[in-house]
Amino acid sequence: MQRKGIASLLQYRFLFEELVKRDFKKKYKRTILGMGWSMLSPLLMLLVMKVVFEQFFGRTMNHYTTYLFCGLLTYQWFAESTNSGMRSLFGNATIFSKVNVPKYLFLFSANVQVFINFTLTFCIFLAFCAIDHVAFTWRFFCLIYPILTLLLFNVGVGMVLSALFVFFRDIDYLWSVASLLTMYGSAIFYSTERFSPKLQLIFAFNPVYRHIAYIREIVLAGTVPSLATHLALLGFALVAFLAGAFMYKHYNTKFLYYV
Amino acid sequence: MLECANVSIRYRVGDFKNIGLKEWVMRNLTGKYKVVDFWADREVSFAIEEGDMLGIIGTNGASKSTLLKAISGIMEPTRGRIVRRGKIAALLELASGFDGDLTVKENAYLRGAMLGYTREFMDETYPYIIEFSELKAFEDRPFKQLSSGMKSRLAFAIASLVKPEILILDEVLSVGDGAFRAKSEAKMREIIKGGATTILVSHSIAQVRAMCNKILWLDQGRQIVFTQDVEGACDCYEEYLRNREAGPVYDPVAAKARIEARAAEKARKLAAARKQVEDAKKAEKVREILRQSKAILTSAFTNNKEQTR
Numbered sequence: 001m002q003r004k005g006i007a008s009l010l011q012y013r014f015l016f017e018e019l020v021k022r023d024f025k026k027k028y029k030r031t032i033l034g035m036g037w038s039m040l041s042p043l044l045m046l047l048v049m050k051v052v053f054e055q056f057f058g059r060t061m062n063h064y065t066t067y068l069f070c071g072l073l074t075y076q077w078f079a080e081s082t083n084s085g086m087r088s089l090f091g092n093a094t095i096f097s098k099v100n101v102p103k104y105l106f107l108f109s110a111n112v113q114v115f116i117n118f119t120l121t122f123c124i125f126l127a128f129c130a131i132d133h134v135a136f137t138w139r140f141f142c143l144i145y146p147i148l149t150l151l152l153f154n155v156g157v158g159m160v161l162s163a164l165f166v167f168f169r170d171i172d173y174l175w176s177v178a179s180l181l182t183m184y185g186s187a188i189f190y191s192t193e194r195f196s197p198k199l200q201l202i203f204a205f206n207p208v209y210r211h212i213a214y215i216r217e218i219v220l221a222g223t224v225p226s227l228a229t230h231l232a233l234l235g236f237a238l239v240a241f242l243a244g245a246f247m248y249k250h251y252n253t254k255f256l257y258y259v
Numbered sequence: 260m261l262e263c264a265n266v267s268i269r270y271r272v273g274d275f276k277n278i279g280l281k282e283w284v285m286r287n288l289t290g291k292y293k294v295v296d297f298w299a300d301r302e303v304s305f306a307i308e309e310g311d312m313l314g315i316i317g318t319n320g321a322s323k324s325t326l327l328k329a330i331s332g333i334m335e336p337t338r339g340r341i342v343r344r345g346k347i348a349a350l351l352e353l354a355s356g357f358d359g360d361l362t363v364k365e366n367a368y369l370r371g372a373m374l375g376y377t378r379e380f381m382d383e384t385y386p387y388i389i390e391f392s393e394l395k396a397f398e399d400r401p402f403k404q405l406s407s408g409m410k411s412r413l414a415f416a417i418a419s420l421v422k423p424e425i426l427i428l429d430e431v432l433s434v435g436d437g438a439f440r441a442k443s444e445a446k447m448r449e450i451i452k453g454g455a456t457t458i459l460v461s462h463s464i465a466q467v468r469a470m471c472n473k474i475l476w477l478d479q480g481r482q483i484v485f486t487q488d489v490e491g492a493c494d495c496y497e498e499y500l501r502n503r504e505a506g507p508v509y510d511p512v513a514a515k516a517r518i519e520a521r522a523a524e525k526a527r528k529l530a531a532a533r534k535q536v537e538d539a540k541k542a543e544k545v546r547e548i549l550r551q552s553k554a555i556l557t558s559a560f561t562n563n564k565e566q567t568r
Binding site for chain 2: 011012014015017018019021022025026029094095096097098099100101164167168169170171174253256257258
């Protein structure tokens, strides 16, 4: 089974490359700014949030810009990835209803796209850290871990959403509400320190917040998070990914009836 | 090699399409949610080998396309099993699956990738594809600027030039103008000669007669007949089409019986003709022997005469 999976991955590598290329061309074809815009938009968001919230939340905090950027960077990746992932399966309905190809390729391709964007924004983030006089240590390499788990988590959530989107076309409205809730519930521009322990517990179950907190601990505090945090991130990622994989396997031949 | 054994496919229809989650919940609560399963194909069985070309005929709604989807692996048969050996290239509803924003070349590569080929293979084959489809001048144009005939030509060129082992053609050979059609039929014959297994779905009976050596007749999901007697089945099908216009009187069992009776009649006539020829040959042989013996006798007779003289 395992070997078969790897063989099919190799077999479909060419298709995957072509799909990624297609998504890339389609996204940036008619825009003059192209990729520049995708990098500019989080920066503008950062600027707005900084202007609006610094007066309220930034007074007692050092490195507020970096604090804000940690949250925005992570949340925007999550939001963009799940949003484009959600549409990826239905958007390729004309293909999978006529040709027998693995359906997860469309979602993976969409995620490659978003991940490239994230990487570029991440480079800008590092530059901002340098400007903000954040001390770079070897611990920065630990950031690879939350990036990997969040990637897996995003793919998993994307799989679940894209399957649901084929069945129910109004999922995107519901998801935009859920995304907004996630944004306000992930402590992007405020700090959770003054909340009661009960509320803190709720934050602990928010995967996006946990990833943000991990990154902040490395970047701002310069310490490596606990083993429990590592396990929690991995747990979130695995649960999401397995749920998505189950949806795709179970409904593989049933999507056809709904498009 | 392709074999379908008792393949039945259940299709689901109802008002579940294009409804949202809210609507779905509401309909479930009020009991208005209706989903009907119906059998699109029932107990379809056939087997074809390398070099065969199977023609599938039947009126609209005979579930031909559903069967093709199961064969190409997009759908799974609810019951029965399908055994396929070899790489499948399916051309279902030709121009779909292309991306209007990409260029002709990019689309060709994408389609080739979907059919499971490697980049090296496509690099090698692409010049032939563009030449065969006569689209050299349009290579870098966005796909949506092409006419529907051009789109079909490209789709056909890709699927046929990439040397599939099983080729499924759904109303494909009727694309393009007369010249291209002749070219594509010639290409088709070449593929079949090369040992490919081909399935052709067509509403053109003349085409089926000309190209296929086996035939499967479906009617509303039922298998009327699967036979090698293409002529007989086509005759019956055309008869059925004529009668259907007159009225809904139609009996598939009778059709099958007619095909068999016709085949038997043909075989009988053939045997009779053969017998006649053989009889004629025998008669000719007897005559020949007589002629020879007569010659011998005459020569012996004349010899005898000369001797006595």
